[in-house]
Amino acid sequence: MLSEPPKAFVAAVLKTTRSDALRGRIRLLALGVCSLWVLAVGAVAAIDSNALWTIVHGPCTFNETHFKSPAPCARINLKDGEAGGWAVLKDIVGRTQFLLIPTRRLSGMEDPLLGGDELPNYWIPAWATRKLVAANAKKALARDEIAMAINGAGARSQNQLHIHVDCVRPAVRDELRKRASEIGTDWADFRMLGQNYRARRIDGEEPQPDPFRLLAEDKRSLPLRDDSLAVIGASFADGAPGFIAIAQQAPGGATHLEDLQDHFCKVADE
Known part of the structure; x- marks a missing residue:
């Protein structure tokens, strides 16, 4: 099974990076990595019964939390937390x-x-x-x-x-x-x-x-x-x-x- 993207690593880098320009580049890089990772998950979705959960719980939630972008999802709502979100x-x-x-x-x-x-x-x-x-x-x-x-x-x-x-x-x-x-x-x-x-x-x-x-x-x-x-x-x-x-x-x-x-x-x- 494919593992989740390196959430903690990306978050730590963003936290310690002072340059707004550099932080922006890191965000774009992280989103790109997540997008490529999701394509890989999609390729094995037919045999991985947890693929949807992995995508939503992984990059969609992570990107919305850190970058205010739901990608690769089209929408995400976390106003009531993950327990009440979709x-x-x-x-x-x-x-x-x-x-x-x-x-x-x-x-x-x-x-x-x-x-x-x-x-x-x-x-x-x-x-x-x-x-x-x-x-x-x-x-x-x-x-x-x-x-x-x-x-x-x-x-x-x-x-x-x-x-x-x-x-x-x-x-x-x-x-x-x-x-x-x-x-x-x-x-x-x-x-x-x-x-x-x-x-x-x-x-x-x-x-x-x-x-x-x-x-x-x-x-x-x-x-x-x-x-x-x-x-x-x-x-x-x-x-x-x-x-x-x-x-x-x-x-x-x-x-x-x-x-x-x-x-x-x-x-x-x-």
């Missing part, structure tokens, strides 16, 4: 896909803290990430053209909780537009495009209450480690903004609701 990282797959990643260690859907009071609602900053998706798509996207998803414990490659944020598949968007009136504010069985799910409506501009908590309150969805969860933007017939939460359960969490997304973002080409 980062946004551009995924290497697709032109528009981003990942919302907590800055505290959380494994995934099986983590016992999900659905409780201790964690922030990560779906709110994940939803705000849609602006980065639209920027990369070079097109304004409707709220029902953005999907957020977390895969089940048995259907992921990384052992750090992360929410995929990207364009929704056009067929999923069209199906939900036609059938949104069938979805109420309680979890219920919902069959779509040949697959069985459970779905419910969430009202409001932002995804709250926390969708993890809403899923944990549904006894049929327990244990959460067997679930995958997607939250897709919606505009309902009454004009109200909201979301459609979709869950799927499989033994061992072998369920992959990232499949509701389109990493080619074909909706941007319509």
Whole structure:
């Protein structure tokens, strides 16, 4: 496994260097080293299940703390410390896909803290990430053209909780537009495009209450480690903004609701 960048060394050099110009050069050098290091991590991400955690906990947090730059992440929020923070990282797959990643260690859907009071609602900053998706798509996207998803414990490659944020598949968007009136504010069985799910409506501009908590309150969805969860933007017939939460359960969490997304973002080409 690749080790973290030499944080203590760089910090010590910055502290003892009096020349502002030299300090600036050291900052640039450190950022460059971290960027090259992240490229190396990305190259082995397929076999290193801790790659996302290593990037966020390493250079993203370090650079924000010391240089006020989230690089190589696109965004990072540490105002509540690492325990309450989050980062946004551009995924290497697709032109528009981003990942919302907590800055505290959380494994995934099986983590016992999900659905409780201790964690922030990560779906709110994940939803705000849609602006980065639209920027990369070079097109304004409707709220029902953005999907957020977390895969089940048995259907992921990384052992750090992360929410995929990207364009929704056009067929999923069209199906939900036609059938949104069938979805109420309680979890219920919902069959779509040949697959069985459970779905419910969430009202409001932002995804709250926390969708993890809403899923944990549904006894049929327990244990959460067997679930995958997607939250897709919606505009309902009454004009109200909201979301459609979709869950799927499989033994061992072998369920992959990232499949509701389109990493080619074909909706941007319509």
